Amino acid sequence: MKVVVIGGTGLIGSKVVAGLSEHGHEAVAAAPTTGVNTLTGEGLADVLQGSSVVVDVSNSPSFDDEAVMEFFRTSTANLLKAEGGAGVTHHVVLSVVGTDRLQESGYFRAKQVQEELVKASGIPYTIVHATQFFEFAKGLADGVTEGDTVRLPAAGIQPIVSDDVAAAVVRSAVGAPVGGVVEVAGPEAFQLEEFIRMGLAAQNDPREIVTDPQATYWGAELQENTLLPGADAHIAETTFADWLAQQK
Template sequence: MKVVVIGGTGLIGSKLVGKLKEHGHEAVPAAPDTGVNTLTGEGLAEVLRDASVVADVSNSPSFADDAVMEFFRTSTTNLLNAEAEAGVTHHVALSVVGTERLQQSGYFRAKQAQEELIKASGIPYSIVHATQFFEFMNGITDAATDGDTVRLAPVGIQPVHSDDVAAQVGRTAVGAPVNGVVEVAGPDRYQLDDLIREGLAARNDPRTVAADPHATYFGAELAEDTLLPGPDAHLGETRFTDWLAQQQ
């Protein structure tokens, strides 16, 4: 099976390509540095020739409201049009658990727009909603930092390792389209402020964490379950504490 991985040279994409190849599939990484640009359409027709599945794990280079909306609308529209021309029979996209609950945030409004384009395309699809990657904890911390204080809402979070996300996207890509959402999360549930405290302590980072119920997450206020998956989520195997120990 030929699977084209959009964003195939990034964190998730490179792992996804490797996992698909290990299982005997023809996995083709597609990104600007391989000559494929979903914003301009360059290289799309060529790379999609004879492809059965497209797995889009790309991300916007900018999180500014207008730029991220433009990225996801334009790239997804170009990609879906090219897939229709090529006869692709399964579109898989990686998105985020809680996207529909985070619409105060420009980034998540753009992700919602991406999902709506996919659903309306007529191409059989599967959307994989992942919780926050372990590798993204530093970004969450920096975004919430004010001076030496990290202000975070004391809400639930169930972070996941990127390897486990790539594995779930791979399983979804080679399976039948679900025409809906599949969730993947880590095995352990935390409180967001406690999780970040643990990460800071492991790195001997002197910043302090303040639990603030009104602290925003990339522009959105959080309820207790905003970032949490539903009861049917697929759970990864890697625990945050084990991953954190390996980083030291």
């Protein structure tokens, strides 16, 4: 089976390509660096020729509200149109647990539009919702740092390693379309402050971490369960502590 992975050279995409190849499928990494640009449509028709499944794990190069909306709306529309012409029978897209609960954020409004386009396309689909990645603890802290202080809202989070996210995407790609959302999360829930504290401590990062009732997450206010998966989520095995130990 030929599977085209949009964003196939990135953190998740490269792991998805490797996982599909290990299962004996023809996995093609598609990205601007390989001559495929979903924003302009360049290379889409050629790369999709003969493909059965398309996996979209691409992300916007800019998180500015207008730019990220333009990216997900335009690239998804171009991709779905090209898939219709190529006879693709399964579209798999990676999104985020809690997207529909984070609509105060420009980024998550754009992700919601992406999901709605996929649902309305007529192409059989699976939407994979993943929780926050272990790898992004420092980047998340950087985005809410003022001076030497990291200000975080009080909320739960159940983070997951990127390897396990990629494995979930591969499972969806080789399986039948579900016509809905499947969730994947790590094995442990933390308070957001605890997750970030552990991540920064492992890197000997001295920043002070405080819980601030006024703090937001990518511009959105959080409730305790906003970032947490539902009861039917697939729970991965890799713990944050084990992953941190491997980074040393």
